[in-house]
């Protein structure tokens with residue numbers, strides 16, 4: 001799965017002020033999301049306004065990094081050249097213990113062993129300065 | 140002021156093996172089909188004062204402000220313009236928007252246009268979504284677009300209800316059997332459940348033959364009020380009795396419940412407006428980007444209970460001769476799928492209600508339901524149509 005300079009990379013997130021802290025925290029090995037100070041819910045993806053109650057009172061919180069698989073699929077072909085080294089790879093929706101749901105990858109040597117309800121734990125893959133991709137592994 | 144609203148004209152660009160039969164640009168296809176659809180309604184382009192359009196062509200470039208390019212190419216000056224683009228359901232939503240404008244007298248004759256040369260020009264690359272804004276949380280993970288979102292929904296449905304790949308395959312097989320009755324359909328050779336299950340796995344649990352075709356396509360639909368029509372056009376006009384639309388998300392991480400599509404909102408809204416219930420429909424046209432799209436939509440619309448979709452589509456019920464005539468052209472799975480299929484649902488509903496469907500014509504076709512789905516199960520638009 002290692003990539004040399006000639007290999008096209010996966011799409012690197014183009015961050016904005018509301019999302020940069022998420023990617024930066026990931027680059028420091030933490031999964032962090034905004035929690036709403038009004039409705040107390042965590043949301044994904046990070047926004048400047050709470051999608052649950054429209055509050056602008058949000059504060060960043062470091063999460064446990066634990067979750068369960070809500071659903072999953074295996075990409076049997078690459079979604080662009082940067083994904084060729086990963087095929088076949090698992091893309092899954094992860095229900096985080098703190099309540100938000102995120103799309104991510106589940107890294108495993110056995111893609112057929114993945115199941116809904118499976119416990120997973122976050123891991124991070126460096127992508128660029130201040131940007132790492134949160135992925136998950138079976139817990 | 141409320142006026143009755145009808146679909147009075149349709150025109151669909153001809154295909155040969157999935158590509159435009161006559162080589163033509165996406166703008167010219169729309170101008171040709173608009174002109175022919177207007178003629179089908181016994182009108183001329185000079186009568187058109189509303190234009191609605193959506194597509195995926197010409198971006199960045201001529202398609203970025205799509206309605207401007209289309210209106211310019213048609214050479215008219217409409218007073219009602221709508222470029223709502225919510226994916227493949229857009230054209231079914233356009234019927235609703237045109238109806239509201241016509242009911243109020245905001246315009247009299249609206250034409251809805253669409254074209255895609257994705258097959259001949261290989262013009263579609265949805266995987267190339269730049270990873271910014273909401274897509275920065277989608278593109279870096281390599282979900283295949285659009286099949287990956289539908290695959291996630293399929294796995295979840297299987298988990299919750301025990302739905303099987305065989306049941307999904309029945310939907311593709313039924314579509315093929317309808318296509319065999321439609322000389323204009325792209326795929327007409329024999330297809331079995333095993334053929335679907337044996338086709339390449341693309342995004343588990345969806346196979347290549349769980350997915351729609353990739354073809355060119357284009358067309359136009361004329362929406363107006365009966366008072367604008369001559370006697371002949373009025374006879375074959377199809378009434379727009381109800382409509383509804385709904386959007387819940389774009390990126391799949393924001394879909395609240397992967398087994399419930401927004402049709403759970405748009406469907407009841409359209410049926411309520413029309414004053415009809417499920418038993419009133421003689422034929423339904425359900426967006427079939429993937430087999431799972433159909434199953435989820437039938438449940439969301441309430442034709443069966445959540446979890447019963449697999450059984451509902453099995454045993455040939457949705458195939459020719461079955462109790463539930465559906466996607467009678469062969470659908471996106473076997474007839475054509477230019478990327479945004481919602482207009483083609485309208486074409487087939489109108490043909491059935493006019494009695495113009497040839498060998499596949501149903502004996503009784505008075506009331507039809509059309510339900511488009513766009514994005515990644517993101518948007519739906521439902522129309523209730525009847526020929527009286």
Ligand SMILES: [Zn+2]
Pocket residue numbers: 036037038039040041050051052053054055
């Ligand atoms: Zn809130």
